[in-house]
Amino acid sequence: MLELLFLLPMIAGLAALFLPANFGRGLLIVAALFHFQLSIMAWMDKLPIYTADYFAKTPAGMLVLLVTSFIFLCISFYAVSYIRESKVENESVFVGCMLLFLGTMSMVTIADHPIVLWIAIEATTLVSAPLIFLHRSKEALEATWKYVLICSVGIALALLGCFFITLSVDIAEIDVPLTFSSLNLVAAQLDPLWLKVGFIFIIIGFGTKMGLAPMHTWLPDAHSEAPSPASALLSGALLNCAFLGVYRAHTLMHLAGLGDFSSNLLIGFGLLSMFVAGIFILRQADYKRMLAYSSIENMGIIAFGVGIGGFALYGAILHMIHHSLIKSSLFLSAGNILLGFQTKLVTELGCLVKYFPKTFFSFFAGFIGISGLPPFGIFISELFILIGAFQSGHPVFAMLFMFALLLVVAGAAQIVTDISFSENETSAIRGEESLLRTVPPYVLLLASIILCIWMPTEMYDTILNTIKTLGGTIHG
Amino acid sequence: MINLNDAVLVIILLTILLSLASNRLLSLVKNMAIQGFMVSLIPLLLERHSSIGSGGLIFFQVMILIKAVLIPGLLYVALKRISIKREIEPIVGYHASLFAGLVIILLSIFITDKLHLSVPDGNEMLLTTAITTMSAGFFLMMSRRKAITQVIGYLMLENGIYLVGTALTKHSHTIYVVEFGVLLDLLVGVMIMGIIMHNINHAYDDIDTDRLNRLKD
Amino acid sequence: MESILSLGLALLAAPLFPGIILKVKALFVGKKGPPLFIKYYTFVKLLKKGSAYSTSTTFVFAAGPIISCAGAIMVLFFFPIGAIAPVFSFHGDVIVLFYILGLGRFFTIAAALDTASPFQGMGAAREAFFGTLAEASIFAILILFYRMNGSLSFADYFTGLQPISLTSPAGSLLLLVIVSLFMVLLTENSRVPVDDPATHLELTMIHEVMVLDHSGPDLALIELGSFYKLFFYSAFITLMLCPLDPARGLLNLPLFYAVLALVYVAIGFIESVTARFKMRRTPKFILTSCTLVFFAAILTMGFNK
Amino acid sequence: MNIFLLSLCLIVVGGSLPLLTYRRFVLTKFLYALTTTIGCLTGLFALCTSYSHLERLSWSWSWLHTFSLSFTFDSLSFFFLLPIFLICPLAAIYSFHYFDDEEKSFRIAVNLFFTNILIASMILVTTAGNMLTLALVWEIMSVSSFFLVIYDYEKETSRTAGYLYFLFAQAGALIIFASFAVIFSHTASFEFNGAATLPESTKLLVFFLAFIGFGSKAGVFPLHIWLPHAHPAAPSHISAIMSGVMIKMGIYGILRIYFILESTNLLMGQTILVFGMISGVLGVLYALGKHNIKRLLAYHSVENIGIILIGAGLGMIGLSLGDLTMAGFGFGGCLLHVLNHSIFKSLLFMGAGTVIKQTGTAHVDQLGGLMKTMPTTGKSFLVGSVSISGLPPFNGFISEFLIYFAAFIGLQYPPHATLLLTILAIISLAIIGGLASFCFTKVVGIVFLGEPRSKQFTKTTEGGLAMTIPMVILATACLIIGIFPQQFIALAVNGLRDLNGLELLDPALCTAIGAQLALASRLFLLIFVVIFFIRKVLYRKKEITSGPTWGCGFTQGTTRIQYTGTSYARTVVSFFKPFVMLEESTIRLKKIFPGQTTYTNQVGDIAEAGMAKGLTGPLVNLLGRLRWIQHGNVQLYIGYIIMAIMVVLLTLFI
Known part of the structure; x- marks a missing residue:
């Protein structure tokens, strides 16, 4: 049954909370493997749904699910090694929350009822908060507080948005089950005003979680203070889930004939996020924060692409997948750097290429990937978004988009070259580069390369199905 | 005969004004308990909800339990542990806050009026209260320094949203399982906030959010 | 055959004319002056001598004189001396020839730098700078000529259907060109007022200082090259001043050489009545020539069509 | 065509070999030079044999289900392939003795690898048959050359050069993509041959975008700023390839775009001129x-x-x-x-x-x-x-x-x-x-x-x-x-x-x-x-003596008395002063018997200075001022959310 996707990791997570630490590590990997298998099965239509009122299998959700599951699998291996080396006190809490986190995220991907979706997204906030607080430093405490408070406030607004959408159903006096899939069918009859208001609150609400500016403020703090495996999950998987919420609402708006309104909002927030990210990536002193801002930028790109629609929509979906893979790889590499040098400040480290060549390789390759260069997939997705922007008659937006991209690349390139090559006197604490910590980033990057060269037909069809509802196309 | 419904709403508005004016954290928590209780009562008093099944009754009991007892209780415990009694030096002073509260109420009435929306049964008063509650929640969060006041602000926001939900939507959509999930999230949320607050107090000997100012660019 | 004859005559006669300059200058200061054939005498004297080479130099030092002399000779192969069809000619040869002269300059400069002498370096820098500016003037002249008769070879300029001369339709513009070309002549051949080899102060010389270290036959080659170069520029001016009918063949030569001698006299005159410019003024001098021609070239925009 | 593919394979394999064999240093270099040379010569051979029937040379693959990567030859690509196949093998041979630091053998191996990736990508750029392909191989070319530039990464200048190069490559590529996007938005296809149907004004836009993009790679003033930094930083044979061959790809791009547009607008030629x-x-x-x-x-x-x-x-x-x-x-x-x-x-x-x-x-x-x-x-x-x-x-x-x-x-x-x-x-x-x-x-x-x-x-x-x-x-x-x-x-x-x-x-x-x-x-x-x-x-039987250069009266000249390049160029450089930012520093002579004096000058690039003063400086300054957004206060952050709601709601109601 499809519900197993979230039940299994949740049960495993609850169990891990009470099991001795040593069991937890094994459980983490086993659960991750099982979950990946379940995701594959879900893709192969082997899992029937029992609670169709609340859950459904949608192409967009399936994509996010697969990516999440794959990333989690890679991270789980990394996490085991990470726990061992960074002396986590509360190991069972860590493992348990990781699994619960996976469970809630899986729940997001298959949720069909707006409020269930809301519950799941709010739940991700709550179960990931302990992850951020894992190292119990003052900074971590502050980051957690901001994360929980701002995300909760934001998401509360999304709940309001869900109520407004319900109201629009009521006013139109239609009697359908309150699920996205059934609402989509009657979208044209819904009350447009309340739908718009609802969308506004949903994009602000889920946008907070997704990291759209100006609601992004928690993100750099949380992503940089969290332990690296958790950062990787936050950036690579959680943001997508929040995006899924916005995406669902946008689909509804599109079908209701209000696509222009929601598109403009998405474009606006997308560009704003990209610029805000650009401001802070330039001359950023902390490389994990740099990565966090880069996530904001990429979420902006995705929002922009979805807003543009058409050809760019295909690009945006591709971008979501590749960004998850590459960004989580980057955060894992950043974790390796942190373990090796014990500092997050760019000025205090250097010559990564000499001290940790393997980490350097994955980190630099990730940077190349995130900057939109081949052979990584972001190259193609950004190209398509750009083309889409021109095609849909938004040359000004396209120019702004290009400018923002450049701004971010300029900032990131500076930091990455500094970390990788600049000579540094304060010599490093030479940790070992353990295999378990270096391989997962490679695997993630490799996945992006492979997807850029060869995409499985099933995935291609799913992407096409995803964008079809929004009028996306890949034929100009 | 007094419209029971309106009376409850007036009480809610009163609690809002009280919490804006109060500097004692303990009385704030008590206020929240009253507000939670009243908010939970509203759906029962609405006419169109008259035909509530047994599932519904149980749900409302649980709701009152969580909103009026468990959450304030949690806050109370947290407050006892951190042994801080009053909010000193808020960002916006108490008299100003009270005044702001009145302005918020006026604005809410104005917005409700302006929207001239087809709220079912003409429950404008309910909508006004809801908007006021939400706005006041935001106001509390922005104008106070203590972490616990911000949690209370968040709860107030949540109460307001809940009022909107009950005020505006038809009951037929309300599936208790779903709403129960929302409540559960709220509860766990407050619990986690309480734990973090405890840790903040532990780390800084205070729960002043001004101290939480290290992470910035 | 006529072409080869006239070329041979020119090759032989070229060293004669600088003698005229010396004579004119001497007459101006009231002296008798050296014999007209003085340049031949010195040439032969130089050929008889041996050479002393600096230990700093390499093969480049020896290559400089050869290349600059070969370049100057090459130009005469293509030049219609006395409006007699040259030995070789093709559309575009002017560009080649001025670049060949440039090659000569390149190697002269390189040879100068090869000696490791500070003065030669200084002279080389000036030569290169002024040469560049003069090149711009020359190409401006070529533009003007192309606008006037659509050709790019010396032969066509003076022996074609529409020869360029003061009497041609746009001839008035040629006055500007003649002045300008005369200025270029003075620059390129290191005459007063641009350069004065006779000052005997190395700091103020341009061309002369560059060849200080050459001696014997090498110096003879340099001298020979400079005779031909001067001959070429003067002949260029001569043909503009006095149009000759190509059909008359060798009969043109007396008139041609007579006018040519006048050009040399003019050089001698200028050299006698002016002093050398300050080094700073020289670029302005050359730029003036460039501006003149450029102005003329712009004026042709009105003339055609 | 098969021979051509073979040469491409040889080049890539030749580049990858050093990564495996870098421990045997001399052998590595030898193998590399050998395979690369053979690969390029094979390519040259393929070119020569297929010279007469170029039109038959084209092939394509389907990519990501809907797109195709296609490669075709025409006379223009043929001509641009020549320098690649001629210069690159010589550079490869040159590297055999140029790289002699055995301690850096792995770095050298990586360098050799990227060199050959660069060669291969340049070959593909000249033969790219549609816009998508061109975009892809263009970026591969940029990436691989970026790694070549930062070969000496210990040096600050190399890193700066690499950084600048990376930025310009990225910016250029984006602008090229934009021009492709404009074409695509009219023709809905990535093929080159549809571009001729564009309206005239769009053609101009496409052309200028492409000119900026390709021009930045080619090093057109004022987009050349990266060039004088990158070339000195890279190893010399890499500079030879980059300057000799790679920047020509920019020219290729400009020509290619010009010819697919089939425009006869005079403005294009005039701009280029x-x-x-x-x-x-x-x-x-x-x-x-x-x-x-x-x-x-x-x-x-x-x-x-x-x-x-x-x-x-x-x-x-x-x-x-x-x-x-x-x-x-x-x-x-x-x-x-x-x-x-x-x-x-x-x-x-x-x-x-x-x-x-x-x-x-x-x-x-x-x-x-x-x-x-x-x-x-x-x-x-x-x-x-x-x-x-x-x-x-x-x-x-x-x-x-x-x-x-x-x-x-x-x-x-x-x-x-x-x-x-x-x-x-x-x-x-x-x-x-x-x-x-x-x-x-x-x-x-x-x-x-x-x-x-x-x-x-x-x-x-x-x-x-x-x-x-x-x-x-x-x-x-x-x-x-x-x-x-x-x-x-x-x-x-x-x-x-x-x-x-x-x-x-x-x-x-x-x-x-x-x-x-x-x-x-x-x-x-x-x-x-x-x-x-x-x-x-003439010199036969003549006496030839040798001695020191005549010093014009100075008898004790040292070699330092020679004219320097600085003074040699000074007059010309100062002649063009407004366009050349000449900064001179010298000690003026004051006393009758002056002591030691020095003269140095620096020539600034107006494009570089202009960019720093007019664009990057103010931009960085402005962005720096905006950093207070992330102020650290939770209250402020919540304020942002409220503000966002208000603004968006206002747009709804206005």
């Missing part, structure tokens, strides 16, 4: 003022790109005016100069590399007298210098001549703007030529001639055989093209065969001039040889 003139003159001016030999050469690349663009611009103007002869000469000269520049510029970079490697310094004013200790390098460098100065009888002259010719033909057309531009083109070509020979007399004269300016350079030795042989080959090539110009002009004109609008061009019109040029070159050589022998005869 103007930028060509600016790049040419300013490039050579800045080169004059530079003291680092590789940076100087890099600015000469800007200059030569200027010349190439002047050719291309004249060709475009010719095409717009319907004058095929002018177009033929313009484009022909442009293409031939592409080939010529790749030959002499890589020769010069290799020469500079040898000098730097053997002496350890790149500063012109510290060197001197190397001709005696490094004769082969010196002579090849001399040949390269004469060629790059555009002097006969070497190759640079031939292409410049064609461009002159095109410009002169352009003189007869009435539109005043065009006429004025062609006049200016001729004048600037003349000035460029003059200044270039000025600059190279400086390099040759100061570095190779005279006496060593420092004792330590008296005992330098010639570089290894693998370094000298490529230079000799290239020097010979310079001369061969100069003496046999017909064949090469024909080759260049043939490169235009398949281009839209030039099908009717009669090659004989342009190639006829080749015979004349050949005559001129050979005549000159003949006169030279004759005089040479006469001189030999």
Whole structure:
């Protein structure tokens, strides 16, 4: 049954909370493997749904699910090694929350009822908060507080948005089950005003979680203070889930004939996020924060692409997948750097290429990937978004988009070259580069390369199905 | 005969004004308990909800339990542990806050009026209260320094949203399982906030959010 | 055959004319002056001598004189001396020839730098700078000529259907060109007022200082090259001043050489009545020539069509 | 076609081999040089054999289900493949002795790997059959060359260079993508052949976007800023490839876009011409003022790109005016100069590399007298210098001549703007030529001639055989093209065969001039040889003595008394002052018996300074001010959320 996707990791997570630490590590990997298998099965239509009122299998959700599951699998291996080396006190809490986190995220991907979706997204906030607080430093405490408070406030607004959408159903006096899939069918009859208001609150609400500016403020703090495996999950998987919420609402708006309104909002927030990210990536002193801002930028790109629609929509979906893979790889590499040098400040480290060549390789390759260069997939997705922007008659937006991209690349390139090559006197604490910590980033990057060269037909069809509802196309 | 419904709403508005004016954290928590209780009562008093099944009754009991007892209780415990009694030096002073509260109420009435929306049964008063509650929640969060006041602000926001939900939507959509999930999230949320607050107090000997100012660019 | 004859005559006669300059200058200061054939005498004297080479130099030092002399000779192969069809000619040869002269300059400069002498370096820098500016003037002249008769070879300029001369339709513009070309002549051949080899102060010389270290036959080659170069520029001016009918063949030569001698006299005159410019003024001098021609070239925009 | 693929495979494999065998250092280098050379020669062979039936050469793969990666050949790609296949193997051989630090063997292996990726991607760029393919291989080219630039990453300058290069490559690529996007938005296809149907104004937009994008790679002023940083930073044979071949890909892109647009708008040609003139003159001016030999050469690349663009611009103007002869000469000269520049510029970079490697310094004013200790390098460098100065009888002259010719033909057309531009083109070509020979007399004269300016350079030795042989080959090539110009002009004109609008061009019109040029070159050589022998005869039985240079009365001159490159170039540089930011520092002489004095100058690049002052500086400043957004206060953050709601709601109700 499809519900197993979230039940299994949740049960495993609850169990891990009470099991001795040593069991937890094994459980983490086993659960991750099982979950990946379940995701594959879900893709192969082997899992029937029992609670169709609340859950459904949608192409967009399936994509996010697969990516999440794959990333989690890679991270789980990394996490085991990470726990061992960074002396986590509360190991069972860590493992348990990781699994619960996976469970809630899986729940997001298959949720069909707006409020269930809301519950799941709010739940991700709550179960990931302990992850951020894992190292119990003052900074971590502050980051957690901001994360929980701002995300909760934001998401509360999304709940309001869900109520407004319900109201629009009521006013139109239609009697359908309150699920996205059934609402989509009657979208044209819904009350447009309340739908718009609802969308506004949903994009602000889920946008907070997704990291759209100006609601992004928690993100750099949380992503940089969290332990690296958790950062990787936050950036690579959680943001997508929040995006899924916005995406669902946008689909509804599109079908209701209000696509222009929601598109403009998405474009606006997308560009704003990209610029805000650009401001802070330039001359950023902390490389994990740099990565966090880069996530904001990429979420902006995705929002922009979805807003543009058409050809760019295909690009945006591709971008979501590749960004998850590459960004989580980057955060894992950043974790390796942190373990090796014990500092997050760019000025205090250097010559990564000499001290940790393997980490350097994955980190630099990730940077190349995130900057939109081949052979990584972001190259193609950004190209398509750009083309889409021109095609849909938004040359000004396209120019702004290009400018923002450049701004971010300029900032990131500076930091990455500094970390990788600049000579540094304060010599490093030479940790070992353990295999378990270096391989997962490679695997993630490799996945992006492979997807850029060869995409499985099933995935291609799913992407096409995803964008079809929004009028996306890949034929100009 | 007094419209029971309106009376409850007036009480809610009163609690809002009280919490804006109060500097004692303990009385704030008590206020929240009253507000939670009243908010939970509203759906029962609405006419169109008259035909509530047994599932519904149980749900409302649980709701009152969580909103009026468990959450304030949690806050109370947290407050006892951190042994801080009053909010000193808020960002916006108490008299100003009270005044702001009145302005918020006026604005809410104005917005409700302006929207001239087809709220079912003409429950404008309910909508006004809801908007006021939400706005006041935001106001509390922005104008106070203590972490616990911000949690209370968040709860107030949540109460307001809940009022909107009950005020505006038809009951037929309300599936208790779903709403129960929302409540559960709220509860766990407050619990986690309480734990973090405890840790903040532990780390800084205070729960002043001004101290939480290290992470910035 | 006529072409080869006239070329041979020119090759032989070229060293004669600088003698005229010396004579004119001497007459101006009231002296008798050296014999007209003085340049031949010195040439032969130089050929008889041996050479002393600096230990700093390499093969480049020896290559400089050869290349600059070969370049100057090459130009005469293509030049219609006395409006007699040259030995070789093709559309575009002017560009080649001025670049060949440039090659000569390149190697002269390189040879100068090869000696490791500070003065030669200084002279080389000036030569290169002024040469560049003069090149711009020359190409401006070529533009003007192309606008006037659509050709790019010396032969066509003076022996074609529409020869360029003061009497041609746009001839008035040629006055500007003649002045300008005369200025270029003075620059390129290191005459007063641009350069004065006779000052005997190395700091103020341009061309002369560059060849200080050459001696014997090498110096003879340099001298020979400079005779031909001067001959070429003067002949260029001569043909503009006095149009000759190509059909008359060798009969043109007396008139041609007579006018040519006048050009040399003019050089001698200028050299006698002016002093050398300050080094700073020289670029302005050359730029003036460039501006003149450029102005003329712009004026042709009105003339055609 | 199969042979062609084979060569591509060989190149990639040859590049990957070092990654496996880097522990056996010499073997690695040997294998690498061998496979790369064989690979390139195979490619050359494939080119030669398929020369007559190019149209059959094309293949494509489906990519990501809907798109296709296609590669096709036409005469233009054929011509641009030539320099790749000619220069790259020589650079590979050169690297055999250039890389001799065994401790860095892995880094060298990585460098070799990316070199071959660069070669392969350049081959693919020239053959890319649609826009998507071009975008992809273009980016691969940028990435691989980026790694080559930061080879010496320990040096701050290398990192800065790499950073700048990366930024410019990215910006350029984005703008190129934008131009593709504009095409795509009209034709809904990535194929090149639909672009001709665009409306005229859109064509202009596409062309200008593409010009900016490709131009930044080519190093067009003012987008050349990365170039003088990147070339000195990279190893010398990499500079040779980058400057000799890679920046030509920018030219290729501009030409390709121009020809697929099939536009006859005069504005395009005029723009290209103007930028060509600016790049040419300013490039050579800045080169004059530079003291680092590789940076100087890099600015000469800007200059030569200027010349190439002047050719291309004249060709475009010719095409717009319907004058095929002018177009033929313009484009022909442009293409031939592409080939010529790749030959002499890589020769010069290799020469500079040898000098730097053997002496350890790149500063012109510290060197001197190397001709005696490094004769082969010196002579090849001399040949390269004469060629790059555009002097006969070497190759640079031939292409410049064609461009002159095109410009002169352009003189007869009435539109005043065009006429004025062609006049200016001729004048600037003349000035460029003059200044270039000025600059190279400086390099040759100061570095190779005279006496060593420092004792330590008296005992330098010639570089290894693998370094000298490529230079000799290239020097010979310079001369061969100069003496046999017909064949090469024909080759260049043939490169235009398949281009839209030039099908009717009669090659004989342009190639006829080749015979004349050949005559001129050979005549000159003949006169030279004759005089040479006469001189030999004259010196027979003569007394030849040797001694120190006559010091004009100074008797105790040291070698430091020689003129330096700085002072040599000073007058010219200060002559062009507003365009050249000359910063001088000197100690004025005050007393009657003055003590020691010094003079140094720095020549600033107005584009670089302008960008820093007008764009990046204010931008960074502004962005810095905006950083307070992330203030750290939760209250403020919540305020942002409220603000966002209010603003968005307002947009709804207004």
